[in-house]
Each structure stands twice: as C-alpha cells, then as structure tokens.
Amino acid sequence: MNKKPIILVTNDDGIVAPGIRALIHFMNLLGEVYVVAPSKPQSGVGHGITMNTVLYCDSVKIDNGNQKEWKCSGTPVDCVKLAISDILPRKPDICVSGINHGSNSSINIMYSGTVSAVLEASIEGIPSVGFSLLDFDWNADFEPSKKYVCYIVKKILYNSITEKKTIISLNVNIPKLKKEQIKGIRICRQAKSKWKESFDKRYNPKGRTYYWLVGDFVNFDKKIDTDEWALKNGYVSVVPIQFDLTNYTILNILKSWNLLLFFLFSLF
Template identity: 60%
Template sequence: MSKRPLILVTNDDGINAPGIRSLIQVMNEIGDVVVVAPDSAQSGMGHAITINSTLHLDKISNDSEKQQEYSCTGTPADCVKLAINEILERRPDLCVSGINHGSNSSINVIYSGTMSAAIEAGIEGIPAIGFSLLDYNYNADFEAAKYFAKKITKTVLKNSLPKDVVLNVNIPKLSKKDIKGIKVCRQARANWQEEFDKRKTPQGRDYYWLTGKFVNLDKGQDTDEWALNNGFVSVVPIQFDLTAHHSIQYLNTLNLDD
C-alpha cells in the first residue's frame, strides 16, 4: 500500500476562515494533512517575516477531523518556516495555501500573503500552490474552487513541478458548470491607481484609508486577467528568482565600474 502524501496547508485569511476550511476538506481526501496558519487575518502582508517580536504556536484539537492543526501569531511566511523547522517530522510532499477570499491575479501576487506562503515553501524546495477565489465575501461558495483545487493538486502530486516554480491559481466567481476550463497563463501587466481617503480623528489628527482602482494595462489573450474575465481558471507559474536576466547583457555595456 502506497504512503499517502504529506500536505502542509496554510493561508493568510486566518485559520478559521471558510476558505482554508474548504481547502482542508479537499486535502484530507488526498493525503495526510498538517495545518499551520495565522491566528488572525494577514491579508496584504506579502513576504513579511517576524524578527522583532516573539512567535507563538497553539495546537488546536479537532476530535472530529483527521488533520493536525496549529495556529500561529505570525505571518503566512512565518507559518511555513515554523511548520518545516519545528512541527513536521518529515518534509511535506506539497504545500497548499488558501483558498484566499479574493483575487491574487496579476500584480496582486506581489502583495499576497497567500502566495508568499506558497513561495516560502518553494524556496525550501517543496512543490507549492496558492489558490484564490475571486469572491471577497466571507461566506462565499467554495464548491467550484474545491473541485479545481482537488484536480490541480492531484495532477501536481502525480507529475511534480519544475524546479523553483510555484503555481498561482485563481478561480472565477462562477459555478462549476459555468467555468470553461483551466488555462495556463502569464501574469497580466496591471497595477493599482491608488488614492488615500484622508480623515481626522476627534482629536484633530490626520489619518488615512488606502483606496484605489485596479487597472489592467494588458490586452493580451494569454494572461490571467483575460482567462478569469472569460470564465477560465487561471494557472500562472511563478518563480522567486527576481533577476531580470534579459537586462544583464545591456547593463554590462554601461561599464558601471568605470
């Protein structure tokens, strides 16, 4: 009898968010599950790690469920680091992060705690996938997301991933029957046109709320934004080597050390 894969589950919306509870259900059908996730919401934390304060882990009892669970006072990246170094007795076969409440397509991947957790696992040489549903509602319907998360996870476990690559998976806010399929894409070139809503406290001190509008500058039909807007699940392979390799030759012509 073959050994079931060990799957590390994490997220950035917090250990009690409906998205991660849905992902745990799916992963329990596939392998042995260990959950290490933030004890509160950590959205937009990017790849932040905790270095100036202590971290705490609490083991959670789930008598009716199969998985081991730990809540962590740190960031999503902290959760993965602690899981690998302090909790797991062997390296996981896969790390999955999510299911995020909201999009992590295009430039959002830079800010995403969901994807940073997956990237942290990738840095450690562990195949990893981040899952996001394009629905910010806390009580969103995760049934279609669960179906595609299971499908993609089983494929990755069977075939593995290229070295130093993790997957950014976004699922449109549609029923399973209305989703047209899965498209492997590139990240769309887009950004946020940001504004700050400036207000005053009763004591007269200024404070700010960050607001903004997402602007897709990319008209290509091979992008994650195109796929999602046209009813497909988008799968973008992401690397954590940020070197602009195509610029090295040009920069060498500048004789920077003269």
C-alpha cells in the same frame, strides 16, 4: 507512492476562514494534512516575517477532520518556516495556500500573503500552489473550486515535472461562477497591471489625522494569454511563479556595459 503524501496547508485570511476550512476538507481526500496558519487575518503582508516580537504557535482542534492543526501568531511565511523547521515530521510533499477570499491575479501577487507562503515553500524546495477565489464574501461558495483544486494538487504531486527535481510553484485564481459555468483551466502569464491608489485623509474625534488606502485596479494588458483575460472569460487561471526576481533582459544589457566601463575607467 506507498505512503500518503504529507500536505502542508496555510493561508493569510486566518485559520478559521471558510476558505482554508474548505481547502483542508479537499486536501483530506488526498493525503495526510498538517495545518499551520495565522491565528488572525494577515492579508496584504506579502513576504513579511516576524523579527522583533516573539512567535506563538499553539495546537488547536477546529473541526472533526483528520488533519493536525496549529495556529500561529505570525505571518503566512512564518507559518511555513515554523512548520518545516519544528512541527511537521518531515518535509511536506506539497504546500497549499488558501483558498484566499478575493483575487490574487496579476499585480496583486506582490502583496499577497497567500502567494508569499507558496514562494517560501519553493525556497525550501517544496512544490507549492496558492488558490484564490474571486469572491471577498466571508460566506463565499468554495464548492465549485473543489474539482480544480484537487486536480491541480494531484498533478503537482504525481507529475513528471516534480520527479525531474524541478520545483513547481503555481498561482491559481478561480472565477466567481457556478460549477457548470467554469469553462476549464488556462495556463497563463501574469497580466501587466497596477493599482491607481490614493489615501482618503480623515480626522478622528480628537483631531488626529488618519488615512484609508483606496484605489482602482488598472489592467494595461489586453492580450488573451493573461490571468486577467482567463478569469474574465470564465476560466481558472494558472500562472507558474518563482522567487527569482532577476530581470534577465536587463541583466544581458548590463553585461554589455562591462567592456565600455573598463574603457572609460581606464581614461582616468
């Protein structure tokens, strides 16, 4: 490529989160960086968009990097939409989201604003990848992630998959380990899991009821080709993802109903 690739950076922890600041630093080594990220934490918003209130998006300067930055009052998906339609000089070559503070493996992908930004970019035909570090600490060490983040982004930017017009979107999770303890990368599928949840019911000083969502993560999938196995065994997990939620197995079963339904309806 004769010109530097344009890299769109976003997240769901907010534009000042250490994770996105680390990701911006890494991406400045690879291309021309534009940051459009939420002005405040948006964890757990999934693929939510802002419809009933106005959106604000203001240019900011947070550190001394070469990137151009905007903070947005909306969700991660709002950030991607605004960046593509109104802010960037052209469609970005890649959208990177994160680095999230905490896991987005297995079922967590359904709730993640980090991953939803990735999927929104893929809807627009943009290669994309979301990064998460399995450390919720605000002061987490993101340096061990650098090698893997840069490697994966470069593979997406220059790999033949992208050249064949196949839009690649990845969900990447990085174990909380020292650099020398990470064993490498595993290409995985999403583990079958769920959260066993309940609500902690409480009362405020005025007697009004309020609730805290609590729960335990339950992994039903013990096979070695999953993201959960990879992370527990010291690997970076890479799961290819898509926004098409069609269940193709059930689709083929339902298609077999057609003739039967025609026969049954003809009886009435």
